Amino acid sequence: ETGIALAAVDLGASSGRVMLGRITPGVLELTEVHRFRNGPVALPDGLYWDVLGLYQDALVGLRAAARRAPELAGVAIDSWAVDYGLVDASGRLSGNPFHYRDARTAAGVAATHERVDFAELYGISGLQFLPFTTLYQFAADVSLGRPDTQALLIPDLLGYWLTGVRVAEQTNASTTGLLDARTGDWSTSLIDRLGLPAGLLPDVVPPGTVLGGLTPAVVAETGLTRPLTVSTVGSHDTASAVLGVPAADADFGYISCGTWGLVGVELEAPVLTEAGRTANFTNERGVDGTVRYLRNVMGLWLLSESLRTWGLQGVDVSLPDVLARAAELPAGGPQFDPDDPVFLPPGDMPARIADACRSAGERAPDGIPAMVRCILDSLATAFAAGIERAAALSGRDVTTVHVVGGGSQNELLCQLVADACGRPVVAGPVEATALGNLLVQARTHGVLSGDRWALREHLRTGLTTRTYPPRRVPSSRVAGIGR
Numbered sequence: 001e002t003g004i005a006l007a008a009v010d011l012g013a014s015s016g017r018v019m020l021g022r023i024t025p026g027v028l029e030l031t032e033v034h035r036f037r038n039g040p041v042a043l044p045d046g047l048y049w050d051v052l053g054l055y056q057d058a059l060v061g062l063r064a065a066a067r068r069a070p071e072l073a074g075v076a077i078d079s080w081a082v083d084y085g086l087v088d089a090s091g092r093l094s095g096n097p098f099h100y101r102d103a104r105t106a107a108g109v110a111a112t113h114e115r116v117d118f119a120e121l122y123g124i125s126g127l128q129f130l131p132f133t134t135l136y137q138f139a140a141d142v143s144l145g146r147p148d149t150q151a152l153l154i155p156d157l158l159g160y161w162l163t164g165v166r167v168a169e170q171t172n173a174s175t176t177g178l179l180d181a182r183t184g185d186w187s188t189s190l191i192d193r194l195g196l197p198a199g200l201l202p203d204v205v206p207p208g209t210v211l212g213g214l215t216p217a218v219v220a221e222t223g224l225t226r227p228l229t230v231s232t233v234g235s236h237d238t239a240s241a242v243l244g245v246p247a248a249d250a251d252f253g254y255i256s257c258g259t260w261g262l263v264g265v266e267l268e269a270p271v272l273t274e275a276g277r278t279a280n281f282t283n284e285r286g287v288d289g290t291v292r293y294l295r296n297v298m299g300l301w302l303l304s305e306s307l308r309t310w311g312l313q314g315v316d317v318s319l320p321d322v323l324a325r326a327a328e329l330p331a332g333g334p335q336f337d338p339d340d341p342v343f344l345p346p347g348d349m350p351a352r353i354a355d356a357c358r359s360a361g362e363r364a365p366d367g368i369p370a371m372v373r374c375i376l377d378s379l380a381t382a383f384a385a386g387i388e389r390a391a392a393l394s395g396r397d398v399t400t401v402h403v404v405g406g407g408s409q410n411e412l413l414c415q416l417v418a419d420a421c422g423r424p425v426v427a428g429p430v431e432a433t434a435l436g437n438l439l440v441q442a443r444t445h446g447v448l449s450g451d452r453w454a455l456r457e458h459l460r461t462g463l464t465t466r467t468y469p470p471r472r473v474p475s476s477r478v479a480g481i482g483r
């Protein structure tokens with residue numbers, strides 16, 4: 001049988017990568033061809049993304065992929081959610097995209113809820129409250145009023161630059177707060193009530209839509225003269241990550257564990273209950289019309305910002321070393337609520353965490369390994385609580401918890417999660433997002449076929465996972481939370 005070579009551009013909030021996939025039915029070979037750092041850029045007037053740098057790196061990666069695999073046939077882009085660039089009628093980018101951790105959104109929350117309160121918003125979009133959801137950013141965006149302005153979510157913006165075609169890919173569109181959870185299309189009445197321009201958002205398309213080939217300008221810029229098909233996938237990284245979970249049946253919970261920990265279950269239909277709303281559970285769209293019923297837990301951002309803070313203080317901490325030392329510390333140390341909004345903006349996490357422990361009536365961690373252990377213990381508790389709640393609110397049995405993404409390499413965290421959940425944790429793949437991206441592309445190109453379960457079977461051939469059995473009964477911090 002003939003195979004295919006495809007490239008996945010996967011932009012995470014802490015790093016971007018271009019992965020080359022060589023796919024024949026039964027074999028999925030993944031090679032990293034380019035990795036580059038990503039993160040907030042602080043300017044005097046706010047926090048931004050370096051979107052032009054990311055685009056350049058995507059092109060560098062595409063060239064690297066084509067060098068390794070001259071037969072390269074396609075590419076698709078996924079990234080973190082909610083953020084966007086504005087383009088005018090001529091296609092010009094008006095302003096640099098903001099980072100979702102920028103503080104301007106607070107004003108947008110108040111202005112939005114004055115028009116439509118949160119309970120009603122939840123009834124339409126099914127989204128948990130996060131202060132940076134796109135609709136709040138829109139309410140705070142002064143550039144929106146310009147005539148003929150369109151907002152393109154980050155993967156759609158890069159796809160537009162590659163092809164000249166403007167769309168709103170559905171999984172990522174579902175993170176804007178403006179998509180109707182029942183229909184999977186824009187809620188035009190909500191857009192209207194929020195006073196947003198009718199033409200602001202392009203048409204919604206599902207994952208697996210062919211956008212077209214590279215524009216002549218991109219071909220000239222990159223030298224990529226062989227035809228390359230740009231198509232959509234689950235362009236929300238978490239949607240691709242959930243497709244990249246190597247589960248064989250529906251009884252699983254997942255933690256997509258990177259900058260954020262996205263904790264939940266995969267469903268066929270949204271759950272729009274008041275209990276879910278008060279527990280701040282979200283109904284985001286997955287690939288093939290599935291629903292990602294999950295909540296955002298602050299994630300390894302707490303750890304990466306701590307490492308950055310220590311670096312600024314002149315203490316360079318190696319992640320493997322400090323994890324090994326943290327693993328030697330006894331259980332039962334201090335914990336804090338990682339989902340406190342105080343941890344959202346960049347800054348001195350160790351100081352904020354010490355304060356949070358003290359105000360929770362616990363002692364502050366003493367030293368760097370103890371701080372790292374405190375972060376991981378607290379995340380494990382929040383992850384386990386998220387799994388319990390997701391199971392209880394959706395009625396889904398969860399027998400196994402899959403941890404995918406960069407955090408699946410953290411052995412201490414995986415074991416603590418298994419212990420806190422009282423369920424086995426299956427860790428890996430690290431690059432679940434790129435794999436989910438490639439699986440959908442391969443189906444679009446006709447090399448793979450079938451539903452998500454058929455696609456996932458290709459994940460279980462050749463990829464390694466590690467299982468962590470729980471070492472003890474769930475901790476009292478978690479027990480009872482979901483009931």
Ligand code: ADP
Binds near residue numbers: 258407
């Ligand atoms: P994102 O897609 O949000 O950028 P990733 O899925 O790449 O995030 O995960 C990044 C996180 O993975 C890092 O913050 C780090 O905590 C963790 N990580 C990366 N490599 C390792 C490793 N070798 N051991 C343990 N943890 C790791």
Ligand code: LRH
Binds near residue numbers: 079080236237
């Ligand atoms: C993870 C993620 C998450 C969103 C956040 C903005 O990368 O896409 O699903 O909530 O970034």
